[in-house]
Every structure is written in C-alpha cells, then in structure tokens.
Amino acid sequence: MRIGLRKGDRMEVEAAFSRATEGEKSPPVGEYFEIRPYGHFSDFRGYDSAKATIQSDFAISLRNALPSMFFDPAPVVMEDALATGTKYDAMLKLSENSGGYAFAILLNDPDYSFFEYLGTRHGNDWQKIMGDFETTAASFAPDIDLC
Numbered sequence: 177m178r179i180g181l182r183k184g185d186r187m188e189v190e191a192a193f194s195r196a197t198e199g200e201k202s203p204p205v206g207e208y209f210e211i212r213p214y215g216h217f218s219d220f221r222g223y224d225s226a227k228a229t230i231q232s233d234f235a236i237s238l239r240n241a242l243p244s245m246f247f248d249p250a251p252v253v254m255e256d257a258l259a260t261g262t263k264y265d266a267m268l269k270l271s272e273n274s275g276g277y278a279f280a281i282l283l284n285d286p287d288y289s290f291f292e293y294l295g296t297r298h299g300n301d302w303q304k305i306m307g308d309f310e311t312t313a314a315s316f317a318p319d320i321d322l323c
Contacts, residue, residue, distance in 0.1 A: 179246050179278040180210040186247045193243055203239050209246065214279060221262070233263045234282065245269050246278045259284070 184192070193203045205211070216223040226233075241254035245267060252269040259265045264282040271279065 177280050177282060178212045178214045179242065179280060180212075180276060181246060182208055182210055184208055186243065189243045189247075193240060197240065202236065203242070205239050205242060209242055211242075218284075229262060233284070235259060235263050238264055238267050238282075241267060245280050246273070 181189075189208045192208060196203045213223075213227065216226060218226060235256050235258075237256040237258070238254060244254065245252055248269070250269050250271050254267045256263065256265060262284060264284045266283045268281045268283065269278055270281070273279075
C-alpha cells in the first residue's frame, strides 16, 4: 500500500495517535494519512475481496503503527500478534520513502502468524510473497482511498 501524509509532522501525528490510544479510540488514520492500494497478491482471496474487508482486516495494532511506517527509516516490521483468519499479521516497509510516500506490504497467512511463518517455512516462499515489484507497481490503483 502507498501511504501519504495528509497533514502534520511526526510530533503532531504521534501525539494525535497517542491521544486516541489513551482515550481507547481508533487512531485518526484518515485525518493524517492517505492510504491507497499499490498492488495485490493472494492465494486465497481476490483484490475486490481484500479491498472490501480492509476496514476489518487492517486491525488497530497495525493502524497504530502507521506513524512508524511513514516516519521511520526502512526496514520497519510491525506484527499484529493477535491476528487470526483474514486479519493482516504483519506490515513491512522495505525501502525508504519515495516521492513523499511510504510503501508498505501487508501480509496475511490465515494459518500462521508472520513470525511463525518465517520460523517454520524454508525455501523460496519469500520470493512468492514479495513477487516482482515491477508487477506490483504496474497494478497501482490511484483512485481508491483505503481510509
């Protein structure tokens, strides 16, 4: 996914997210970030299905990690240890921001957590997950805001 900053700087965004957490509210993702799909790969659901369930599958713990995804230098790895089923297990930022955007990868395996997956799977599966970045970039859908 492509993450752009709508307003503010790191201090303002982190303060707003902290206030939301302290007040037991959802983080103000849409107020501070523009999130758009940048590509899709899945063995178990299509793009339309993933897009339709993003609000429920992109859980609070990963939403709270968005300031780090945007502002921290790569690599950044955030895990939702409580993710089950179709909820995303991890969010990765593998390269520095480019053109004012951070590019993150949401990972999900309905049978394993991300770190369990890395610890038990060997071979070329990582290449399959990552795919060809040029193909991912070519599937960019600029008209869809996921917030």
